[in-house]
Amino acid sequence: MSALSQHLPVMVDEVISYLDPKKKNTYFDGTFGQGGYSEEILKYGCKVVATDKDTQSENFAKIIKQKYPGNFYFRIENFKNIEEILKFFKISKINGITLDLGLSNTQLDSPSRGFSFKSNGPLDMRMNNKKGEITAEIVVNKFSEKNLSDIFYYYGDEKNSRKIAKSIVIERKKKIIKTTTELAGIVKRINSYNHKNPSTRVFQALRIFVNDELNALESFLRDCLKFLNKNSRIIIVAFHSLEDRIVKNFFKENSSKLKIITKKPVTPTKSEIENNPRSRSAKLRVAEVL
Numbered sequence: 001m002s003a004l005s006q007h008l009p010v011m012v013d014e015v016i017s018y019l020d021p022k023k024k025n026t027y028f029d030g031t032f033g034q035g036g037y038s039e040e041i042l043k044y045g046c047k048v049v050a051t052d053k054d055t056q057s058e059n060f061a062k063i064i065k066q067k068y069p070g071n072f073y074f075r076i077e078n079f080k081n082i083e084e085i086l087k088f089f090k091i092s093k094i095n096g097i098t099l100d101l102g103l104s105n106t107q108l109d110s111p112s113r114g115f116s117f118k119s120n121g122p123l124d125m126r127m128n129n130k131k132g133e134i135t136a137e138i139v140v141n142k143f144s145e146k147n148l149s150d151i152f153y154y155y156g157d158e159k160n161s162r163k164i165a166k167s168i169v170i171e172r173k174k175k176i177i178k179t180t181t182e183l184a185g186i187v188k189r190i191n192s193y194n195h196k197n198p199s200t201r202v203f204q205a206l207r208i209f210v211n212d213e214l215n216a217l218e219s220f221l222r223d224c225l226k227f228l229n230k231n232s233r234i235i236i237v238a239f240h241s242l243e244d245r246i247v248k249n250f251f252k253e254n255s256s257k258l259k260i261i262t263k264k265p266v267t268p269t270k271s272e273i274e275n276n277p278r279s280r281s282a283k284l285r286v287a288e289v290l
């Protein structure tokens with residue numbers, strides 16, 4: 001971890017042990033964040049091509065570039081554009097991939113990003129808030145009741161998706177819903193039985209939709225195999241069942257090209273969860289290119 005970083009990388013020892021980085025090899029870190037994985041990999045004297053959608057990663061990337069000149073290549077991009085990223089750096093083949101999906105603690109904890117119902121902020125939720133993706137505010141205020149209900153149901157597994165969508169439509173007629181606190185207030189009235197986390201599912205669903213997270217993962221998986229050398233490993237840490245299912249199914253469906261290394265997903269140790277409670281839902285899966 002660099003002096004700037006606030007994000008504790010999840011299962012970093014397990015990631016490194018499965019990746020087994022070798023000097024002179026090149027690895028792709030598709031979710032650079034604050035560089036927790038990239039930096040550990042670089043210690044083995046290899047090259048790392050890293051990317052992140054969030055421009056805030058640039059500051060962390062600069063520090064790592066200074067520490068490992070010549071071995072570290074970074075671009076602000078969506079990892080689904082792996083082909084363009086590798087082309088840009090004139091790299092044709094890589095020896096392994098790491099994806100640590102979702103958000104960093106810093107993104108989650110910044111009220112101005114609007115990811116969390118725990119602090120008040122604008123309903124933004126874009127991972128790349130410089131590019132023209134739609135904001136959660138647009139989704140909440142402009143989408144039809146049916147569309148909202150589907151988003152909450154399919155991306156958040158929210159039981160009360162219909163009631164919540166209906167209530168949002170009633171409230172937004174009175175006044176535009178602009179903040180995380182306003183939205184959380186509406187959801188809480190319906191999910192009042194769940195005192196602890198009434199809004200978790202709705203916020204997760206909106207975030208997945210706004211950032212088109214599941215399509216990005218599917219598209220990345222479809223493309224990545226053509227750049228991987230034989231015996232390369234794909235290591236993916238997922239934080240909810242929708243992502244984990246996509247990874248699991250992709251590994252299974254490509255059994256002629258991939259050997260599954262983790263029959264069951266690997267989860268963090270008790271002591272890691274104690275030290276970093278947000279790691280508790282992490283699931284790590286690994287496959288090796290045949």
Ligand SMILES: C[S@@+](CC[C@H](N)C(=O)[O-])C[C@H]1O[C@@H](n2cnc3c(N)ncnc32)[C@H](O)[C@@H]1O
Nearest residue numbers: 009031033034035036037052053078079100103
């Ligand atoms: C859990 S954090 C990764 C933390 C990183 N392993 C570290 O140690 O600092 C996830 C990161 O992935 C980025 N991200 C999520 N989806 C992405 C995508 N499709 N393309 C590029 N970056 C993405 C987020 O912006 C966030 O910075």
